[in-house]
Amino acid sequence: xxxxxxxxxxxxxxxxxxxxxxxxxxxxxxxxxxxxxxxxxxxxxxxxxxxxxxxxxxxxxxxxxxxxxxxxxxxxxxxxxxxxxxxxxxxxxxxxxxxxxxxxxxxxxxxxxxxxxxxxxxxxxxxxxxxxxxxxxxxxxxxxxxxxxxxxxxxxxxxxxxxxxxxxxxxxxxxxxxxxxxxxxxxxxxxxxxxxxxxxxxxxxxxxxxxxxxxxxxxxxxxxxxxxxxxxxxxxxxxxxxxxxxxxxxxxxxxxxxxxxxxxxxxxxxx
Amino acid sequence: xxxxxxxxxxxxxxxxxxxxxxxxxxxxxxxxxxxxxxxxxxxxxxxxxxxxxxxxxxxxxxxxxxxxxxxxxxxx
Numbered sequence: 001x002x003x004x005x006x007x008x009x010x011x012x013x014x015x016x017x018x019x020x021x022x023x024x025x026x027x028x029x030x031x032x033x034x035x036x037x038x039x040x041x042x043x044x045x046x047x048x049x050x051x052x053x054x055x056x057x058x059x060x061x062x063x064x065x066x067x068x069x070x071x072x073x074x075x076x077x078x079x080x081x082x083x084x085x086x087x088x089x090x091x092x093x094x095x096x097x098x099x100x101x102x103x104x105x106x107x108x109x110x111x112x113x114x115x116x117x118x119x120x121x122x123x124x125x126x127x128x129x130x131x132x133x134x135x136x137x138x139x140x141x142x143x144x145x146x147x148x149x150x151x152x153x154x155x156x157x158x159x160x161x162x163x164x165x166x167x168x169x170x171x172x173x174x175x176x177x178x179x180x181x182x183x184x185x186x187x188x189x190x191x192x193x194x195x196x197x198x199x200x201x202x203x204x205x206x207x208x209x210x211x212x213x214x215x216x217x218x219x220x221x222x223x224x225x226x227x228x229x230x231x232x233x234x235x236x237x238x239x240x241x242x243x244x245x246x247x248x249x250x251x252x253x254x255x256x257x258x259x260x261x262x263x264x265x266x267x268x269x270x271x
Numbered sequence: 272x273x274x275x276x277x278x279x280x281x282x283x284x285x286x287x288x289x290x291x292x293x294x295x296x297x298x299x300x301x302x303x304x305x306x307x308x309x310x311x312x313x314x315x316x317x318x319x320x321x322x323x324x325x326x327x328x329x330x331x332x333x334x335x336x337x338x339x340x341x342x343x344x345x346x347x
Contacts, residue, residue: 091300095286095293098329102292105333111340149277156278157285219325223318226304230318245322252326260333264341271345 009239015246016165016172019213020179022206023100024158028187029198031154033117035147036191037124042143050147058155083225089167090221096164097214101253104208108257111264115203121196158184165217212253216245292332299324 031051039047106112128146162180166173190198220242223230230241287293303324307317 087300087304091297092286094296094300094325098296098325099286099288099292102289102329102333102336105329106336106340109333109337111337153278153281157281160282160285215325219322222300222303223321226317226321227308228303228317228321229315231315241318248322248326252329256330256333260337263334264337264344267338267341268345271342 009237011237011239011242012169012172013175015213015217015242017175017179019210019217020162020165020176021183022179022210023161023214024180024183025187025201026203026206026210027154027157027161028183029117029201029203030120031150032187032191032198033120034124034150036196037121038128038143038146040195041125041128042140046140046143047147050144050149051151053144054148054151054155058152058159062159083227085167086169086221086225089164090218090223090225092164092167092218093214094218094222096161097211097216097218099211100207101211101215101249104204104211105253105257105260107204108208109260109264111260117198117201117203169221208253212246212249215249216242219245219249289332289336292328295328295332296325299328 035047035051103112107114128143158180162173162176165176165179187198222228223241224238230238230244232238232240232244299321303317303321307320
Protein backbone atom coordinates (compact mmCIF):
# COMPACT_ATOMS: atom_id res chain seq x y z
CA UNK A 1 0.00 0.00 0.00
CA UNK A 2 1.50 3.30 -1.08
CA UNK A 3 -0.51 5.59 1.15
CA UNK A 4 0.13 4.54 4.71
CA UNK A 5 -1.83 5.91 7.66
CA UNK A 6 0.44 4.66 10.42
CA UNK A 7 3.01 7.45 10.21
CA UNK A 8 0.50 10.23 9.81
CA UNK A 9 -0.40 12.22 12.87
CA UNK A 10 -4.00 12.98 13.78
CA UNK A 11 -3.16 16.70 13.98
CA UNK A 12 -2.00 16.83 10.38
CA UNK A 13 -4.96 14.79 9.11
CA UNK A 14 -7.48 16.75 11.18
CA UNK A 15 -6.09 20.16 10.23
CA UNK A 16 -6.05 19.23 6.53
CA UNK A 17 -9.62 17.88 6.68
CA UNK A 18 -11.03 20.90 8.55
CA UNK A 19 -9.12 23.48 6.48
CA UNK A 20 -10.19 21.82 3.20
CA UNK A 21 -13.82 21.64 4.39
CA UNK A 22 -13.96 25.30 5.46
CA UNK A 23 -12.11 26.66 2.41
CA UNK A 24 -14.31 24.61 0.06
CA UNK A 25 -17.41 25.71 1.99
CA UNK A 26 -16.65 29.36 1.19
CA UNK A 27 -16.24 28.61 -2.54
CA UNK A 28 -19.37 26.41 -2.67
CA UNK A 29 -21.49 29.08 -0.96
CA UNK A 30 -20.39 31.62 -3.60
CA UNK A 31 -21.33 29.20 -6.41
CA UNK A 32 -24.67 28.39 -4.78
CA UNK A 33 -25.59 32.09 -4.56
CA UNK A 34 -25.16 32.51 -8.33
CA UNK A 35 -26.94 29.22 -9.18
CA UNK A 36 -29.89 30.20 -6.96
CA UNK A 37 -30.03 33.72 -8.41
CA UNK A 38 -30.06 32.44 -11.99
CA UNK A 39 -32.53 29.63 -11.19
CA UNK A 40 -34.98 31.87 -9.38
CA UNK A 41 -35.19 34.20 -12.39
CA UNK A 42 -34.71 31.91 -15.41
CA UNK A 43 -36.18 28.60 -14.15
CA UNK A 44 -34.43 25.57 -12.75
CA UNK A 45 -34.11 23.06 -15.61
CA UNK A 46 -31.30 24.72 -17.56
CA UNK A 47 -29.58 25.99 -14.41
CA UNK A 48 -29.44 22.58 -12.74
CA UNK A 49 -28.31 21.03 -16.02
CA UNK A 50 -25.49 23.60 -16.27
CA UNK A 51 -24.34 23.01 -12.69
CA UNK A 52 -24.59 19.23 -13.12
CA UNK A 53 -22.61 19.34 -16.40
CA UNK A 54 -19.82 21.34 -14.74
CA UNK A 55 -19.73 18.96 -11.74
CA UNK A 56 -19.64 15.96 -14.10
CA UNK A 57 -16.75 17.48 -16.07
CA UNK A 58 -14.85 18.29 -12.86
CA UNK A 59 -15.53 14.78 -11.52
CA UNK A 60 -14.23 13.27 -14.77
CA UNK A 61 -11.04 15.35 -14.63
CA UNK A 62 -10.50 14.54 -10.94
CA UNK A 63 -11.40 10.88 -11.58
CA UNK A 64 -8.66 10.65 -14.21
CA UNK A 65 -5.99 12.73 -12.43
CA UNK A 66 -6.79 11.91 -8.78
CA UNK A 67 -5.89 8.19 -8.70
CA UNK A 68 -2.73 8.90 -10.71
CA UNK A 69 -1.65 11.54 -8.17
CA UNK A 70 -2.53 9.34 -5.20
CA UNK A 71 -0.39 6.52 -6.59
CA UNK A 72 2.73 8.69 -6.77
CA UNK A 73 4.93 7.51 -3.89
CA UNK A 74 6.12 11.02 -2.97
CA UNK A 75 8.84 9.90 -0.59
CA UNK A 76 10.30 7.62 -3.24
CA UNK A 77 9.96 9.97 -6.17
CA UNK A 78 13.51 10.05 -7.46
CA UNK A 79 13.21 13.10 -9.72
CA UNK A 80 11.62 15.41 -7.15
CA UNK A 81 12.85 14.96 -3.56
CA UNK A 82 10.06 14.97 -0.97
CA UNK A 83 11.39 18.06 0.81
CA UNK A 84 11.06 20.00 -2.47
CA UNK A 85 7.41 18.88 -2.76
CA UNK A 86 6.86 20.03 0.85
CA UNK A 87 8.51 23.39 0.12
CA UNK A 88 6.43 24.04 -3.01
CA UNK A 89 3.15 22.87 -1.42
CA UNK A 90 3.95 24.80 1.78
CA UNK A 91 4.78 27.94 -0.22
CA UNK A 92 1.51 27.75 -2.18
CA UNK A 93 -0.48 27.16 0.98
CA UNK A 94 1.27 30.09 2.68
CA UNK A 95 0.44 32.40 -0.25
CA UNK A 96 -3.18 31.25 -0.13
CA UNK A 97 -3.54 31.19 3.66
CA UNK A 98 -1.81 34.49 4.43
CA UNK A 99 -3.82 36.20 1.66
CA UNK A 100 -7.10 35.01 3.22
CA UNK A 101 -5.89 35.88 6.73
CA UNK A 102 -4.85 39.39 5.67
CA UNK A 103 -8.20 39.98 3.97
CA UNK A 104 -10.12 38.62 6.98
CA UNK A 105 -8.13 40.91 9.33
CA UNK A 106 -8.82 43.96 7.13
CA UNK A 107 -12.52 43.04 6.94
CA UNK A 108 -12.66 42.61 10.72
CA UNK A 109 -11.07 46.06 11.04
CA UNK A 110 -13.78 47.52 8.80
CA UNK A 111 -11.29 48.54 6.10
CA UNK A 112 -12.57 46.12 3.44
CA UNK A 113 -16.32 45.61 2.98
CA UNK A 114 -17.74 42.26 4.10
CA UNK A 115 -18.90 39.88 1.36
CA UNK A 116 -22.69 40.03 1.27
CA UNK A 117 -24.37 36.94 -0.25
CA UNK A 118 -27.78 38.69 -0.32
CA UNK A 119 -26.34 41.61 -2.31
CA UNK A 120 -24.52 39.22 -4.66
CA UNK A 121 -27.78 37.29 -5.15
CA UNK A 122 -29.78 40.47 -5.88
CA UNK A 123 -27.14 41.77 -8.32
CA UNK A 124 -26.96 38.50 -10.25
CA UNK A 125 -30.75 38.10 -10.30
CA UNK A 126 -31.13 41.64 -11.70
CA UNK A 127 -28.57 40.92 -14.40
CA UNK A 128 -30.41 37.70 -15.30
CA UNK A 129 -33.75 39.52 -15.63
CA UNK A 130 -32.25 41.97 -18.12
CA UNK A 131 -30.38 39.42 -20.22
CA UNK A 132 -32.12 37.69 -23.15
CA UNK A 133 -35.53 37.64 -21.47
CA UNK A 134 -37.09 36.09 -24.60
CA UNK A 135 -35.31 32.77 -24.24
CA UNK A 136 -36.49 31.99 -20.71
CA UNK A 137 -39.44 29.81 -21.74
CA UNK A 138 -37.61 27.02 -23.62
CA UNK A 139 -34.09 25.64 -23.31
CA UNK A 140 -32.19 28.54 -21.77
CA UNK A 141 -28.62 28.58 -23.04
CA UNK A 142 -27.90 31.75 -21.07
CA UNK A 143 -28.92 30.19 -17.74
CA UNK A 144 -27.10 26.94 -18.56
CA UNK A 145 -23.95 28.85 -19.40
CA UNK A 146 -24.12 31.04 -16.25
CA UNK A 147 -24.57 28.01 -13.96
CA UNK A 148 -21.91 25.99 -15.81
CA UNK A 149 -19.38 28.84 -15.65
CA UNK A 150 -19.75 29.60 -11.94
CA UNK A 151 -19.78 25.92 -10.94
CA UNK A 152 -16.71 25.25 -13.09
CA UNK A 153 -14.96 28.35 -11.75
CA UNK A 154 -15.54 27.73 -8.04
CA UNK A 155 -15.15 23.96 -8.54
CA UNK A 156 -11.73 24.43 -10.13
CA UNK A 157 -10.71 26.58 -7.16
CA UNK A 158 -11.83 23.77 -4.83
CA UNK A 159 -9.80 21.24 -6.87
CA UNK A 160 -6.71 23.46 -6.54
CA UNK A 161 -7.30 23.84 -2.80
CA UNK A 162 -7.53 20.05 -2.43
CA UNK A 163 -4.40 19.49 -4.54
CA UNK A 164 -2.42 22.09 -2.56
CA UNK A 165 -3.43 20.46 0.75
CA UNK A 166 -2.97 16.95 -0.59
CA UNK A 167 0.54 17.64 -1.86
CA UNK A 168 1.81 18.38 1.66
CA UNK A 169 2.36 14.71 2.47
CA UNK A 170 1.52 11.16 1.47
CA UNK A 171 -2.01 10.27 2.52
CA UNK A 172 -3.24 13.87 2.85
CA UNK A 173 -5.08 13.87 -0.49
CA UNK A 174 -7.87 11.69 0.92
CA UNK A 175 -8.76 13.89 3.96
CA UNK A 176 -8.46 17.00 1.77
CA UNK A 177 -10.85 15.46 -0.79
CA UNK A 178 -13.26 14.28 1.93
CA UNK A 179 -13.37 17.80 3.36
CA UNK A 180 -14.19 19.28 -0.06
CA UNK A 181 -16.87 16.67 -0.84
CA UNK A 182 -18.44 17.19 2.61
CA UNK A 183 -18.57 20.97 1.97
CA UNK A 184 -20.24 20.41 -1.42
CA UNK A 185 -22.84 18.08 0.10
CA UNK A 186 -23.57 20.43 3.01
CA UNK A 187 -23.99 23.49 0.75
CA UNK A 188 -26.02 21.60 -1.90
CA UNK A 189 -28.26 20.14 0.82
CA UNK A 190 -28.83 23.53 2.44
CA UNK A 191 -29.44 25.13 -0.96
CA UNK A 192 -32.06 22.50 -1.86
CA UNK A 193 -33.74 22.84 1.52
CA UNK A 194 -33.73 26.63 1.82
CA UNK A 195 -33.86 27.86 -1.81
CA UNK A 196 -32.16 31.08 -0.83
CA UNK A 197 -28.55 32.27 -0.50
CA UNK A 198 -26.71 31.17 2.62
CA UNK A 199 -26.35 34.72 3.91
CA UNK A 200 -25.96 33.55 7.49
CA UNK A 201 -22.78 31.63 6.77
CA UNK A 202 -20.18 33.79 8.55
CA UNK A 203 -17.90 34.04 5.52
CA UNK A 204 -15.34 36.31 7.13
CA UNK A 205 -15.08 34.16 10.27
CA UNK A 206 -14.57 31.13 8.03
CA UNK A 207 -11.87 32.96 6.05
CA UNK A 208 -10.27 34.04 9.32
CA UNK A 209 -10.16 30.43 10.60
CA UNK A 210 -9.08 28.96 7.26
CA UNK A 211 -6.39 31.64 6.97
CA UNK A 212 -5.05 30.76 10.42
CA UNK A 213 -5.10 26.99 9.73
CA UNK A 214 -3.51 27.31 6.28
CA UNK A 215 -0.85 29.75 7.42
CA UNK A 216 0.08 27.36 10.24
CA UNK A 217 0.14 24.32 7.91
CA UNK A 218 2.10 26.20 5.24
CA UNK A 219 4.68 27.46 7.74
CA UNK A 220 5.07 23.95 9.14
CA UNK A 221 5.53 22.34 5.72
CA UNK A 222 8.02 24.97 4.56
CA UNK A 223 9.89 24.45 7.84
CA UNK A 224 9.86 20.67 7.38
CA UNK A 225 10.95 20.99 3.75
CA UNK A 226 13.83 23.29 4.74
CA UNK A 227 14.82 21.06 7.67
CA UNK A 228 14.11 23.80 10.27
CA UNK A 229 13.64 22.93 13.94
CA UNK A 230 10.79 23.76 16.34
CA UNK A 231 11.01 24.50 20.08
CA UNK A 232 9.19 21.35 21.22
CA UNK A 233 10.41 18.51 23.44
CA UNK A 234 12.40 15.87 21.57
CA UNK A 235 9.98 13.19 22.81
CA UNK A 236 6.92 15.04 21.44
CA UNK A 237 5.49 14.58 17.96
CA UNK A 238 6.71 17.19 15.45
CA UNK A 239 3.04 17.87 14.72
CA UNK A 240 2.85 19.64 18.10
CA UNK A 241 4.48 22.51 16.20
CA UNK A 242 1.32 22.82 14.05
CA UNK A 243 -0.80 23.43 17.16
CA UNK A 244 1.70 26.03 18.41
CA UNK A 245 1.68 27.75 15.01
CA UNK A 246 -2.15 27.78 14.94
CA UNK A 247 -2.17 29.44 18.39
CA UNK A 248 0.50 31.96 17.34
CA UNK A 249 -1.26 32.96 14.08
CA UNK A 250 -4.62 33.19 15.87
CA UNK A 251 -3.17 35.47 18.56
CA UNK A 252 -1.46 37.61 15.90
CA UNK A 253 -4.62 37.97 13.80
CA UNK A 254 -6.87 38.74 16.77
CA UNK A 255 -4.46 41.49 17.92
CA UNK A 256 -3.79 42.89 14.44
CA UNK A 257 -7.43 43.68 13.51
CA UNK A 258 -7.97 46.34 16.25
CA UNK A 259 -4.47 47.76 15.64
CA UNK A 260 -5.32 48.27 11.92
CA UNK A 261 -8.64 49.89 12.87
CA UNK A 262 -6.87 52.22 15.32
CA UNK A 263 -4.18 53.16 12.83
CA UNK A 264 -6.76 53.93 10.13
CA UNK A 265 -8.59 56.21 12.58
CA UNK A 266 -5.39 58.03 13.59
CA UNK A 267 -4.30 58.52 9.96
CA UNK A 268 -7.79 59.75 9.00
CA UNK A 269 -7.75 62.29 11.87
CA UNK A 270 -4.29 63.53 10.91
CA UNK A 271 -5.31 63.92 7.29
CA UNK B 272 -12.73 30.02 -24.12
CA UNK B 273 -13.70 32.98 -21.96
CA UNK B 274 -14.44 30.78 -18.96
CA UNK B 275 -10.98 29.17 -19.24
CA UNK B 276 -9.44 32.65 -18.97
CA UNK B 277 -11.73 33.40 -16.02
CA UNK B 278 -10.68 30.17 -14.30
CA UNK B 279 -6.98 30.91 -14.90
CA UNK B 280 -7.47 34.42 -13.46
CA UNK B 281 -9.39 33.08 -10.44
CA UNK B 282 -6.79 30.39 -9.75
CA UNK B 283 -4.02 33.02 -9.93
CA UNK B 284 -6.13 35.19 -7.62
CA UNK B 285 -6.31 32.34 -5.10
CA UNK B 286 -2.63 32.85 -4.38
CA UNK B 287 -1.90 36.46 -5.34
CA UNK B 288 -3.93 39.66 -4.97
CA UNK B 289 -1.36 42.08 -3.53
CA UNK B 290 1.80 41.51 -5.61
CA UNK B 291 4.25 42.99 -3.09
CA UNK B 292 2.74 40.90 -0.25
CA UNK B 293 3.09 37.69 -2.28
CA UNK B 294 6.61 38.63 -3.40
CA UNK B 295 7.69 39.35 0.20
CA UNK B 296 6.39 35.93 1.33
CA UNK B 297 8.27 34.14 -1.46
CA UNK B 298 11.51 36.06 -0.82
CA UNK B 299 11.31 35.30 2.92
CA UNK B 300 10.68 31.59 2.23
CA UNK B 301 13.74 31.57 -0.05
CA UNK B 302 15.86 33.32 2.60
CA UNK B 303 14.54 30.98 5.30
CA UNK B 304 15.47 27.91 3.26
CA UNK B 305 18.93 29.15 2.25
CA UNK B 306 20.09 31.37 5.10
CA UNK B 307 18.25 30.42 8.32
CA UNK B 308 19.77 26.96 8.83
CA UNK B 309 23.24 28.59 8.64
CA UNK B 310 22.72 31.63 10.86
CA UNK B 311 20.22 30.53 13.53
CA UNK B 312 21.97 30.39 16.92
CA UNK B 313 20.27 27.08 17.78
CA UNK B 314 18.60 24.42 15.65
CA UNK B 315 15.25 24.96 17.36
CA UNK B 316 15.24 28.72 16.70
CA UNK B 317 15.03 28.59 12.92
CA UNK B 318 11.39 27.38 12.76
CA UNK B 319 10.15 30.24 14.99
CA UNK B 320 12.32 32.64 12.95
CA UNK B 321 10.46 31.54 9.80
CA UNK B 322 7.15 32.28 11.56
CA UNK B 323 8.43 35.63 12.88
CA UNK B 324 9.38 36.80 9.38
CA UNK B 325 5.99 35.80 7.95
CA UNK B 326 4.23 37.50 10.88
CA UNK B 327 6.19 40.74 10.22
CA UNK B 328 5.27 40.60 6.51
CA UNK B 329 1.58 40.19 7.43
CA UNK B 330 1.73 43.03 9.98
CA UNK B 331 3.51 45.41 7.58
CA UNK B 332 1.13 44.65 4.73
CA UNK B 333 -2.02 45.01 6.86
CA UNK B 334 -0.81 48.29 8.41
CA UNK B 335 0.25 49.65 5.00
CA UNK B 336 -3.21 48.85 3.62
CA UNK B 337 -4.97 50.49 6.57
CA UNK B 338 -2.82 53.66 6.22
CA UNK B 339 -3.51 53.85 2.49
CA UNK B 340 -7.20 53.12 2.94
CA UNK B 341 -7.55 55.83 5.62
CA UNK B 342 -5.75 58.39 3.42
CA UNK B 343 -8.02 57.55 0.47
CA UNK B 344 -11.13 57.93 2.62
CA UNK B 345 -9.88 61.21 4.09
CA UNK B 346 -9.15 62.67 0.65
CA UNK B 347 -12.63 61.65 -0.51
